[in-house]
Amino acid sequence: MLKSIGDARLQSPFILFVGHSTEPLGTRTYVCDPLHPLPDGADRNGASLFLSILKSYIKSAERVTHVLCWERKTVKHLQDLEEQDRLKLRIHDCLADFHGWINPDNKETGLISLIKKSVSADTKEINVIVDSLSNPLFTLGFAHCLQEIQQMINSPIDNGPRIQQLMCLVHSDVLPCGPSSLSHLKHLASTVVELKNQVARITHRKPGGHEEKYSLSAGHICIQPFRIPAHTELAHAEDRVKATPLPQDVASFRVALSDKEKEEKDKLVLPYMRTSEKPEEGGGKVFYQPDAVDDWDDEDPDDDLDV
Amino acid sequence: MAAALIAALGLDQPEAQSSSIAVLEKGNADSSFVLSCFMWECLVGRSARECRANGLLLPRPSESSAAVLLVSCHHSAAHYRNQSLKLGLNLTSLSQKGLFEELDLTKAISSSLVKSGCMADFINDSGTIIVETLFSSIRSRLLKMKDSFKSVCLIIGNINDIITTGVSTSHIFTFINYLQGLLAEIDCMSLVISTHFTDDDESERLLGSFLKNASDLTVTVSGLQTGLSKDVSGCLNVWGQSTPSGTYHYRLLDRQVKMFSPGASSV
Numbered sequence: 419m420l421k422s423i424g425d426a427r428l429q430s431p432f433i434l435f436v437g438h439s440t441e442p443l444g445t446r447t448y449v450c451d452p453l454h455p456l457p458d459g460a461d462r463n464g465a466s467l468f469l470s471i472l473k474s475y476i477k478s479a480e481r482v483t484h485v486l487c488w489e490r491k492t493v494k495h496l497q498d499l500e501e502q503d504r505l506k507l508r509i510h511d512c513l514a515d516f517h518g519w520i521n522p523d524n525k526e527t528g529l530i531s532l533i534k535k536s537v538s539a540d541t542k543e544i545n546v547i548v549d550s551l552s553n554p555l556f557t558l559g560f561a562h563c564l565q566e567i568q569q570m571i572n573s574p575i576d577n578g579p580r581i582q583q584l585m586c587l588v589h590s591d592v593l594p595c596g597p598s599s600l601s602h603l604k605h606l607a608s609t610v611v612e613l614k615n616q617v618a619r620i621t622h623r624k625p626g627g628h629e630e631k632y633s634l635s636a637g638h639i640c641i642q643p644f645r646i647p648a649h650t651e652l653a654h655a656e657d658r659v660k661a662t663p664l665p666q667d668v669a670s671f672r673v674a675l676s677d678k679e680k681e682e683k684d685k686l687v688l689p690y691m692r693t694s695e696k697p698e699e700g701g702g703k704v705f706y707q708p709d710a711v712d713d714w715d716d717e718d719p720d721d722d723l724d725v
Numbered sequence: 726m727a728a729a730l731i732a733a734l735g736l737d738q739p740e741a742q743s744s745s746i747a748v749l750e751k752g753n754a755d756s757s758f759v760l761s762c763f764m765w766e767c768l769v770g771r772s773a774r775e776c777r778a779n780g781l782l783l784p785r786p787s788e789s790s791a792a793v794l795l796v797s798c799h800h801s802a803a804h805y806r807n808q809s810l811k812l813g814l815n816l817t818s819l820s821q822k823g824l825f826e827e828l829d830l831t832k833a834i835s836s837s838l839v840k841s842g843c844m845a846d847f848i849n850d851s852g853t854i855i856v857e858t859l860f861s862s863i864r865s866r867l868l869k870m871k872d873s874f875k876s877v878c879l880i881i882g883n884i885n886d887i888i889t890t891g892v893s894t895s896h897i898f899t900f901i902n903y904l905q906g907l908l909a910e911i912d913c914m915s916l917v918i919s920t921h922f923t924d925d926d927e928s929e930r931l932l933g934s935f936l937k938n939a940s941d942l943t944v945t946v947s948g949l950q951t952g953l954s955k956d957v958s959g960c961l962n963v964w965g966q967s968t969p970s971g972t973y974h975y976r977l978l979d980r981q982v983k984m985f986s987p988g989a990s991s992v
Contacts, residue, residue: 439934439937439938465938466966488902489938489939490745490905490906490908490909490939491941491966493909511906511909512902513902513903513905513906513909514906514909514910515903515906516902517899517903519857519860519861519903520861520864520903550938552935552938553898553902553935556894556895556898556931556935557895557898557899557902559895589934589938591930591934592931592934592935592938668972668987669987669988670986670987670988670989671988
């Protein structure tokens, strides 16, 4: 499913990527495009995966793709692609002077007006990508953005082209009004890709209302059907891992023992342990003798385990 | 000195690509020492390394090719001057040479409230900062500095304090967007923004998350989870796209910041 999005083959008017921010998990990385490998441990909020899909999407798409860049790293990554093929990609740097603070003539009223300015009259259909939507949701206003998204999905731009596909990334931790605003966005989207702990969960809503769900694990992307029990198990497992990190992951020294060290540890005779029945002559020794009143349990505590 | 911290952040490497850095301070931690270390790096450290690499003697700070603009929103400019002096950096003499400029917002706000007329054009009569005018002021200063120096660095201390003057979160985000936009406009510019970050305050949480997403390198300064220690001042977390992630403990000494791995404080 994710590959079909990257190849611009998925028929879905509004694809929403939701990046859930997590702590870095070491060296696990997505490898979805061998031509553009991602740096180790870089994808903490799904932005790198989105960027990788975005590059593949732009190359595969048949129409012109307009990318509204609200993040500086997106502009940096896509500049080379734009230079290669200016006919297929148009980058709009929304960080430059969107509100006209530097030059009042540059002031834009919204996302659509920005696209309209750069579309030629003979263009019939375009694709639009917003990276990321979290930024304009604050700076332009949530209601305004929602209206514009609805307009982009449902009707052509005034006297202009129709937006065939809209793809947006949104950071779940940077949203006005919290989770409720995310629910609104998900409701509008026909395909939702949730990126968390380097696992992508995709919900695709078909025109008839039928929903398909997939889960993609880290490493090489392999498509596997999404099962509800697996989902809950996975979520619980992730939560458990997040709540209690393993000591060997957080310690700056080696926690576990090697086989040799374990063997030496077993051989070690501690000073209070009786080694022979006959006490050695000369010098004092301390022996531990269980008291009569001690609650000494001779039973094997693991007796009930089937091992 | 600040070299240990700069090395921990990977900024001493020639291929370091972090031009936008977010410094988040959690709980009662104070991240101002990190900003002082960045100032030291821009004004002294980087040029010293370049000279060493070329087999030259250490340059005098006046010969440094980087200039710094400090916008302090929480601590006074004097606080940073004193802190930098302990790291061997005399900001007063550097400011006379044009290498260092400061914009003390706390002082500007208090002056505007005490006196009838506003002292600064980016503050209105009620003491609220007009972020659009503040940005214009910062931009013009940076462009002027860039005319004289090879690179410029903008450091903003505790940007979250602007919210407390009555500025909305959306305006702060727009302000940060414009600062990020300056990185494309001005060559060889770096941007360091610090903010206080708590999960209890929604505005601060959003601002922290926003900065994290917008920056190339994130440095989180927090206290020890286990309480106080005489050997460790706090914990420093580093995460960056081109920098290895890591957790360090640090100890603030009178004239030095010591960095070490967790558990290695006594080594």
